[in-house]
Amino acid sequence: MKNESIKILQKRKKAILELWMKNQLAEEGLRDDLMNNEDLRVQSEELLDALLNNLSDDTVGDAESSQFDTVTDILAGISVSRARQGFSPRETGVYVFSLKDALLETLQQEIKDPVILYAQSLKISKLIDSFGIVTFETFIKGREEVILRQTDEIAEISTPVIRVWDGILALPIIGTLDSSRTQIVMENLLQEIVESGSSIAILDISGVPAVDSLVAQHLIKTVSATRLMGAECIISGIRPEIAQTVVHLGIDLSQIITKASLASALRTAYTMLQLEVVKKRRFEKENA
Numbered sequence: 695m696k697n698e699s700i701k702i703l704q705k706r707k708k709a710i711l712e713l714w715m716k717n718q719l720a721e722e723g724l725r726d727d728l729m730n731n732e733d734l735r736v737q738s739e740e741l742l743d744a745l746l747n748n749l750s751d752d753t754v755g756d757a758e759s760s761q762f763d764t765v766t767d768i769l770a771g772i773s774v775s776r777a778r779q780g781f782s783p784r785e786t787g788v789y790v791f792s793l794k795d796a797l798l799e800t801l802q803q804e805i806k807d808p809v810i811l812y813a814q815s816l817k818i819s820k821l822i823d824s825f826g827i828v829t830f831e832t833f834i835k836g837r838e839e840v841i842l843r844q845t846d847e848i849a850e851i852s853t854p855v856i857r858v859w860d861g862i863l864a865l866p867i868i869g870t871l872d873s874s875r876t877q878i879v880m881e882n883l884l885q886e887i888v889e890s891g892s893s894i895a896i897l898d899i900s901g902v903p904a905v906d907s908l909v910a911q912h913l914i915k916t917v918s919a920t921r922l923m924g925a926e927c928i929i930s931g932i933r934p935e936i937a938q939t940v941v942h943l944g945i946d947l948s949q950i951i952t953k954a955s956l957a958s959a960l961r962t963a964y965t966m967l968q969l970e971v972v973k974k975r976r977f978e979k980e981n982a
Contacts (some may be wrong), residue, residue, distance in 0.1 A: 710746075744937055745762075776833065783834075899936070900956065910940065931954075
């Protein structure tokens with residue numbers, strides 16, 4: 695036989711939804727810039743329907759019951775979408791726990807016996823708390839997906855391969871060069887060498903904050919991979935402090951062409967390709 699509290703909650707579903715919406719709209723941190731009130735109502739009503747339709751004597755004490763699969767699926771979808779939209783963990787948590795406040799307030803209005811009220815409220819409270827944990831877990835997964843995607847996008851943006859001249863590529867590196875980023879740098883550079891048929895690649899490290907032995911090893915690997923593709927590699931942006939660090943660490947870069955600036959590296963590349971860049975007036979004068 696269905697207990698009294700479950701009957702009350704299912705009977706007063708509309709009132710609970712209104713109370714829940716009131717609780718959410720009264721929250722100071724309501725993000726109506728990310729979701730309008732109508733969408734919030736639709737989302738809330740869907741979750742409330744799934745919860746109350748599957749609430750029974752057997753499930754009220756078991757949030758992991760298969761009958762609540764629809765509830766957990768809805769919560770997971772809400773959490774992931776909110777993470778992608780930019781909601782904070784607190785805002786997502788308030789969404790779930792404001793439902794608990796609405797459910798408990800409804801029971802308090804209907805059940806007058808304090809002993810029964812306490813027992814039934816405790817069951818409902820534990821149930822919603824369990825769903826709150828599910829919400830946080832899926833929210834974190836959603837946020838991690840966003841972070842990983844943004845990291846990949848930033849890595850691609852921060853490692854552009856530029857065709858500065860026929861046969862000459864330049865790859866300005868900005869930020870720390872770690873193992874995963876080195877892999878991206880090599881893949882992008884080698885792919886562009888194949889597509890463009892370039893014979894010279896310039897790695898500009900002016901934007902690398904510091905060069906240690908690990909960063910140097912990554913640079914050497916990139917140079918080696920470039921040479922295997924039949925292209926020569928020049929490293930530019932060797933600032934005085936970087937030169938001192940390289941010498942202090944005993945890193946051997948003697949087999950690699952290094953230049954202080956990108957302009958100097960370009961001049962070297964032009965020389966290697968037997969090219970000369972001259973000012974227009976001088977060119978016109980010499981060919982007059």
